[in-house]
Amino acid sequence: MTAYAIGNLRPPAHLDEQVFVYMERIQATLDPFGGRFLVHNAPLEVREGAWPEALVIIGFPGIEEARAWYDSAAYQELIPLRADHIPGDVVLVEGVADGYDASRTAAAYRAEQLASTADQG
Known part of the structure; x- marks a missing residue:
């Protein structure tokens, strides 16, 4: 599953x-793990709320590759080049499986919530 x-x-x-050095060197840290930029500071079209920051999304074949990239010595060496000059938040997350259906997730959450409410009452 993509991460x-x-x-x-x-x-x-x-x-x-x-920061420029970081940008010049990051791709070499991604390549061994199948990582590639999907979004890199593209203009945002905010439709709800506020999003004043820049967005970066890097895709990986799976969560293990994403973790291995982030934890790699090559990337750990680069982090201060960016983090010392650009504050921000970075997360790793798995995508959903093919055929994902949000309505099934809603049904499971609803059942879980009803069970929790019944236990409390």
């Missing part, structure tokens, strides 16, 4: 030189 590294970053108006 993603998602960055919600808050870049300053002026980027430090180390």
